[in-house]
Amino acid sequence: MNRNLIPPLLCFAVLSGLAAHRENPTFKSVAIATLGGALVAWLCLWLLGRLLYLFNRKVRAAHGWTVVNETVARNFLFLIPYTVLALIADQILGWNATLTFASAGIMTSGTAVGADLMKLGGGKIANMLLPMAGGMGFTTLWMTAGMLLRVLAR
Amino acid sequence: MTFERASSLDAARSGQFHMASPAGSPVSQFASPPNFPGYTPQVPWQSPPPVQGFAPGPPMPPPRANAPKKPWWSILLMMVSPGQVIAQGLGKIPWPFALSVSGVAFAIFFFQTGLDRHHVGPVGWIHCFLLALLGGVYGTAGIAAIAAVAWSISRLIGGQQTPEWVIRAVALSYSSALVYGIVGLVFNLFFRWNTSISFGVTGVLWALGPMMTVFRQLTNGKLVHSVALATFCGALVLLGWGLLAT
Structure with missing residues (x-):
């Protein structure tokens, strides 16, 4: 497994756990949401990477899957500030807005992946639109899975 | 009307032309205040505005690729x-x-x-x-x-x-x-x-x-x-x- 993926996966685990804690603060619920959130995020990151790999012919030819996967993992480090802010908002300010932070973080990280792929020689339009569309799909899938996990854990 | 300096295409593009006007032509006549006996200017002297594309000007700044022209675009x-x-x-x-x-x-x-x-x-x-x-x-x-x-x-x-x-x-x-x-x-x-x-x-x-x-x-x-x-x-x-x- 790519080592750079560990911090983003931890972030997803924290965000998922926070959302579950707000709804049902039991150990079982939080544990299932945390583990499930990280696993679904891993799948989503892989899918996003594959989508970008598929539509970036030049990058694919010049650098291969490893570099695309690395770029996705590295840029999802941008999720860290959003996770810290979500923790502050939840624990200090008392808001129930974790998923807002998560979706903003996913979209920002996705855009950063696109920008990096452009630097590697990828197309401008593809790397502006695809990360946005992929980010939206990622957010929807991850949030729906999180909601289902929370329902299952009740 | 002749151009003194149009040695290169770049100079021509940047508008660095000098117009050489023959003596007595309107441009040379009004390039400085008239000074002859009995003449009193009624209004403070103003140089004629430079003619776009012909008057000598400061060198153009290096172009910035796709720089937004207005701050709002930025x-x-x-x-x-x-x-x-x-x-x-x-x-x-x-x-x-x-x-x-x-x-x-x-x-x-x-x-x-x-x-x-x-x-x-x-x-x-x-x-x-x-x-x-x-x-x-x-x-x-x-x-x-x-x-x-x-x-x-x-x-x-x-x-x-x-x-x-x-x-x-x-x-x-x-x-x-x-x-x-x-x-x-x-x-x-x-x-x-x-x-x-x-x-x-x-x-x-x-x-x-x-x-x-x-x-x-x-x-x-x-x-x-x-x-x-x-x-x-x-x-x-x-x-x-x-x-x-x-």
Whole structure:
């Protein structure tokens, strides 16, 4: 497994756990949401990477899957500030807005992946639109899975 | 009419021509004030305006690739492609203009916080406007202070940018907060939605994206440092808002 993926996966685990804690603060619920959130995020990151790999012919030819996967993992480090802010908002300010932070973080990280792929020689339009569309799909899938996990854990 | 210097195509393109006019032609006659016995000028002498394309002028500045002509374009571009705005040297945006972007963004954000409370409780309009004023101060002085802190930290890790550049860049990062704030204000005023979190906080969160690009530039591309700096500054902004407006 790519080592750079560990911090983003931890972030997803924290965000998922926070959302579950707000709804049902039991150990079982939080544990299932945390583990499930990280696993679904891993799948989503892989899918996003594959989508970008598929539509970036030049990058694919010049650098291969490893570099695309690395770029996705590295840029999802941008999720860290959003996770810290979500923790502050939840624990200090008392808001129930974790998923807002998560979706903003996913979209920002996705855009950063696109920008990096452009630097590697990828197309401008593809790397502006695809990360946005992929980010939206990622957010929807991850949030729906999180909601289902929370329902299952009740 | 002849041209003295058109030795190269570049000179011709940059408009560096000198027009050599024969003695007695209208141009040479009025290039300086007339001076002959009995002549008294009725109005202060003014040189004729230079003729576009012919008069000698200062050398043209080097062209900037795709640099936005108006600061407003830089605001919109900063939302979509912050790296491009930074690569163009932040366009021609003076720091007061950049700070006014964050100032107005936070004024609207704080105003919405007041309006949300106005919808549900006995909070008057004066309180809302005072909050907006506080937001304006926070968005200018507060953001400048946070940018100064970021600049100080960046110097410790080898950053080379000037404080003025950092203030301009950080303040301009809040262009997305400004756009979200304006849209949220419309929904708040016309549909009475509570928009301070759904639009206000979302806008501030979106501002973290351009800010991380700015910090990446500030830390010479060091991703971990830029993420740490963005986390620190983002937390300061959020806690400041939570302390002042909620």
